[in-house]
Amino acid sequence: MTPIEQQTTVDTVTFEVVSSALHSIAEEMGVILKRSSYSPIIRDMDDFSCALFTPEGDLVAQADYIPAQLGAMSLVVKAIIERWEDRITDGDAFICNHPFLGAMHLPDVNVVTPIFVGGRLEGWSGTAAHHIDVGGVNPGSEGPELEDIFAEGLILPPVRLSIAGVENPDVISIITDNIRDPLSTVSDLRAQRAACVLGYQRLNELAQQYGMDVVSAVMVRSLDVVEKAVRNSLRDLPDGTGQAEGFLDDDGIDGPPTRIHAKVSKRGDTLTIDLTGSSAQVRGAMNVPWASARAGIVYAVRAVVAPDLGANDGLLRAVEIIAPKGSVLNPQAPAAVSIRHNTCQRFADTLIRALTDLWPAEAVGSSTVSFFCMNVGSTSPVTGRPAVMADVVGGGTGATRFGDGVDGVDTYMSNVGVMPAEVVETNYRIRILRNEFVPGSQGTGKFNGGMGLRREYEILEHAQRATFYAEQTNGSFAPQGAAGGTAAQPTRITVIAPDGTESVVGTKTSTTLQPGTIVRVETAGGGGFGPAAERPAELAAADARDGRLVQA
Numbered sequence: 001m002t003p004i005e006q007q008t009t010v011d012t013v014t015f016e017v018v019s020s021a022l023h024s025i026a027e028e029m030g031v032i033l034k035r036s037s038y039s040p041i042i043r044d045m046d047d048f049s050c051a052l053f054t055p056e057g058d059l060v061a062q063a064d065y066i067p068a069q070l071g072a073m074s075l076v077v078k079a080i081i082e083r084w085e086d087r088i089t090d091g092d093a094f095i096c097n098h099p100f101l102g103a104m105h106l107p108d109v110n111v112v113t114p115i116f117v118g119g120r121l122e123g124w125s126g127t128a129a130h131h132i133d134v135g136g137v138n139p140g141s142e143g144p145e146l147e148d149i150f151a152e153g154l155i156l157p158p159v160r161l162s163i164a165g166v167e168n169p170d171v172i173s174i175i176t177d178n179i180r181d182p183l184s185t186v187s188d189l190r191a192q193r194a195a196c197v198l199g200y201q202r203l204n205e206l207a208q209q210y211g212m213d214v215v216s217a218v219m220v221r222s223l224d225v226v227e228k229a230v231r232n233s234l235r236d237l238p239d240g241t242g243q244a245e246g247f248l249d250d251d252g253i254d255g256p257p258t259r260i261h262a263k264v265s266k267r268g269d270t271l272t273i274d275l276t277g278s279s280a281q282v283r284g285a286m287n288v289p290w291a292s293a294r295a296g297i298v299y300a301v302r303a304v305v306a307p308d309l310g311a312n313d314g315l316l317r318a319v320e321i322i323a324p325k326g327s328v329l330n331p332q333a334p335a336a337v338s339i340r341h342n343t344c345q346r347f348a349d350t351l352i353r354a355l356t357d358l359w360p361a362e363a364v365g366s367s368t369v370s371f372f373c374m375n376v377g378s379t380s381p382v383t384g385r386p387a388v389m390a391d392v393v394g395g396g397t398g399a400t401r402f403g404d405g406v407d408g409v410d411t412y413m414s415n416v417g418v419m420p421a422e423v424v425e426t427n428y429r430i431r432i433l434r435n436e437f438v439p440g441s442q443g444t445g446k447f448n449g450g451m452g453l454r455r456e457y458e459i460l461e462h463a464q465r466a467t468f469y470a471e472q473t474n475g476s477f478a479p480q481g482a483a484g485g486t487a488a489q490p491t492r493i494t495v496i497a498p499d500g501t502e503s504v505v506g507t508k509t510s511t512t513l514q515p516g517t518i519v520r521v522e523t524a525g526g527g528g529f530g531p532a533a534e535r536p537a538e539l540a541a542a543d544a545r546d547g548r549l550v551q552a
Contacts, residue, residue: 008217018210018218022061023310025202026050029125030063033195038187039132040427041390045417048129050195052203053077055121058313060219068104068344068413069128071298072291074313075102076110077124080158090116091165093193096158097134099149099289100333105340106134106153107141107390111161111189113196117207122216125199127192131185133388135178137510138467140375140390142338144252144508146285152338154178162193180377180386226314231269233306234318241265242358245277246350246369249474249507252284252339257474258328260346262354271305273297273351274322278329284508285336286328288343293329296344297321299413300351304362339508341414342471345369348412353480365398365449365527366479367411370491372470372521374457376513378428389428391457392416396442396450396525399485404539405450405526407437418453431458433518438489439550442525445485446534449526451548452491456520459513468493469508472524485528494520 010018029050037043049069051062057077062069079102080094096102097109112126134141136153146152154175160168167190175189176182207215241263248258261277281287288296294316301319302311309315323330329347331337346369356363372393380387394410410416421432433456441452459466472478472491479488496502498516513519543549 008213010214010217010221014210014214015218015221018206018215019222021206022052022218022222025199026052026061026063028202029127029195029199030065032198033127033129033191036191036194037129038191039184040419040423041132042129042188044423045392045419047416048127049073050127052199053124053126054219055123057081057124058223060222060312062311066415067299068292068295068341071311071316072104072295073110073126073128075291075294076158077112077126078102080112083158088114088121089164090114091162092160093162093196094158095156095161095171095189098155098157099291099337101157102291104289104292105337106136106155107131109134109189111192111196113193113200115200115203117204117212122207122212123203123219125196125203127195129188129192130390131188132390133180133185138375139180139377139388139465140467142285142373142375143467143510144284144286144339144469145510146336146338147283148334148336150334152285152336161189181388223312223314226309226312227317229309230301230306230315230318234266234269234271237266237359239267240358242354242356244350244353244357246346247477248286248343248346249471249477251282252286252508255283258282258286260329260343260350262351264354264358266358270318270320271301272320272322275327275329276322276324278327281326281328281331281335285339286343287331287335287337288329288340288347289337290323290330292340292344293323293347296347296351296413300348300355304352304355339469342369342371342469345371345412345414346471363482364400365405365443365482365485365529367397367405367526368395368452368472368479368488368524369412370395370470370472370523371414372491372523373468374519375467376428376430377465378430379462380427381429382426387428389424389430391419391424393418393453393455393521393523395452395523396488398479398482398526399443399445399447399449399529401529404447405442407450408453409450429460429462429464431460432456433458438522438525439548441489441522443479443481443486443488443528444532444549445481445528446530446532448528448543449479449488452489452523452525454520454522456518459515459517461515463512463514466513466519467510468519470521470523471507473507479524479527481527482529484531486532488525488527491524492522496520
């Protein structure tokens with residue numbers, strides 16, 4: 001960007017119009033990706049994000065799909081710029097899923113396209129989407145027991161998926177020969193590229209209407225506006241220090257609980273976040289690559305300090321981060337990271353509690369961080385071809401001083417929908433027997449947390465390899481209440497054998513399930529807020545009428 005462009009003056013009305021247009025482009029990219037994708041986890045569960053970036057790779061506008069990808073995608077763009085430099089050409093599309101080069105875990109694949117206007121690189125359009133399989137030991141490419149990234153699937157540093165507008169057949173061949181369901185994966189990659197092309201076209205149209213110097217100036221100012229708003233919000237809050245700790249049930253294998261610790265200090269308009277007290281990186285796949293830890297910080301700071309703001313990289317200018325290398329929140333390669341999202345959820349909860357320890361007026365009941373996931377290597381009932389199911393089950397959000405929590409949603413950094421039973425049963429040899437709320441799973445108080453979910457999967461016709469995992473099966477780590485509210489119930493996973501024998505299993509398992517086997521999960525609800533004696537009579541009557549407090 002030239003000094004002349006940096007000095008371009010944009011009036012307030014034009015800034016608002018063009019800034020809104022940038023966000024609208026990101027949203028429209030999301031519509032294209034959702035409607036063009038092949039896999040249910042993208043098409044039906046919305047596990048993806050779309051964004052626009054400055055020429056230098058700073059996130060400037062992102063559609064609100066998955067908060068876990070907020071604050072993460074720009075690291076991939078910057079890795080592309082560093083690796084390819086002046087070899088980037090108009091029409092290129094880059095692919096990357098490398099967790100130690102800016103990505104999150106291998107199934108979250110980034111496709112990014114440079115945007116040229118008038119022959120000059122003026123920005124980037126990017127997508128990140130969860131793919132149902134990228135190879136590795138287990139169907140779904142996740143495994144709590146895996147001990148290095150090489151067991152988790154195909155690792156792609158920033159390489160060209162397309163070259164000057166033409167799909168790169170060599171990369172496509174490498175991908176298709178290393179995964180279980182190439183039809184789904186390649187189709188989803190093409191949908192991501194189509195979304196990026198739309199972003200390219202729309203930014204060029206915006207530049208044609210307003211001039212690229214104005215659009216560039218709006219990008220720069222958008223970052224400055226978010227930074228200023230965060231700093232203003234921080235100035236209005238008291239100075240001080242807060243801290244909190246949280247624990248994962250284990251290290252993903254058979255190790256002890258893993259500690260997550262956050263200390264926050266606020267002075268003037270700057271917030272310092274120190275993660276020094278967290279455990280060293282662990283043997284299993286619970287480690288969080290830096291991109292995901294960074295995204296957790298963006299999420300928590302936005303949620304507590306500036307919830308009304310859009311998210312871009314300007315937010316982090318007001319935040320100083322201390323995160324020792326080699327910790328579970330900033331591991332050294334080649335640490336396994338495929339189950340990192342459970343740790344991300346625990347990190348988000350811990351960081352929010354640290355911030356509300358500093359500012360008690362902002363306290364809320366904890367939401368579930370169980371994040372139950374069920375990956376199954378199945379076959380299609382329609383075609384008979386291999387098909388991998390990846391499903392996620394949410395739980396309850398915590399209550400606040402304003403009211404009850406929300407029942408049965410994917411909380412904190414995630415925003416994934418539960419896959420409809422009809423989609424499961426028409427795509428995989430699996431039947432959904434139950435999908436219902438769990439009365440009594442929520443914490444109680446003046447306001448109650450949201451209820452968790454009960455979901456049952458029956459394996460049909462043939463043996464199928466499955467990986468399923470969750471957190472908070474240890475009652476000591478169940479979602480906490482706030483301001484006198486009680487904790488929620490822990491998560492429970494039960495396997496029912498074909499002969500009807502029931503067994504409560506460990507939190508994280510990779511195993512082969514025989515036909516007739518049922519896996520039942522009952523996720524944690526959210527923590528309560530305030531003393532139960534203060535619950536309004538009309539809400540207590542509704543609880544009794546609806547059977548919400550019957551213990552499971």
